[in-house]
Amino acid sequence: MASRKSHDALPARLPRRFRGADDIARFVRLCLGERALEAPALFVIALDHESQLAGMALNSVRVSHAGLSVSEVLDLADELDGDSLALAEVRVGEPRVPDLAEAHEFLILAEHCLDDGLRLMDCVVTVDHRWWSLRELSDCG
Numbered sequence: 001m002a003s004r005k006s007h008d009a010l011p012a013r014l015p016r017r018f019r020g021a022d023d024i025a026r027f028v029r030l031c032l033g034e035r036a037l038e039a040p041a042l043f044v045i046a047l048d049h050e051s052q053l054a055g056m057a058l059n060s061v062r063v064s065h066a067g068l069s070v071s072e073v074l075d076l077a078d079e080l081d082g083d084s085l086a087l088a089e090v091r092v093g094e095p096r097v098p099d100l101a102e103a104h105e106f107l108i109l110a111e112h113c114l115d116d117g118l119r120l121m122d123c124v125v126t127v128d129h130r131w132w133s134l135r136e137l138s139d140c141g
Contacts, residue, residue, distance in 0.1 A: 018045070021122050024045065039060055039063075042059045043089075044080065044087060054081045065087050073118065074116055086121040095130045103134045
């Protein structure tokens with residue numbers, strides 16, 4: 001993963017606790033500010049046992065949860081000192097609701113991570129100021 005940010009460089013109005021997709025989306029919006037990314041990216045947000053920010057990474061090479069293995073996710077949690085992780089895919093272009101296949105793929109990854117003791121809270125897909133929770137979409141399908 002590339003582009004780690006220290007806590008000092010992050011906006012002061014961050015969510016105190018990450019309870020779900022709303023907090024993940026707000027975190028991404030605060031980190032990006034008003035600027036839109038010109039290329040897609042994947043935020044990996046590590047949370048401690050109280051669901052507070054423990055660390056984060058931003059990857060502009062691997063920009064999706066698709067294809068992430070359980071061992072890679074576990075390694076990221078270890079590297080970022082996280083008791084749980086949340087993902088956020090920042091996409092560029094025309095907003096498109098993620099399809100059920102993407103949501104189910106995330107849910108399968110989350111279930112396998114949980115089998116290995118790591119909670120993968122959600123994966124939020126953002127385009128401009130719109131966002132969707134893959135966990136919520138998988139519950140609808």
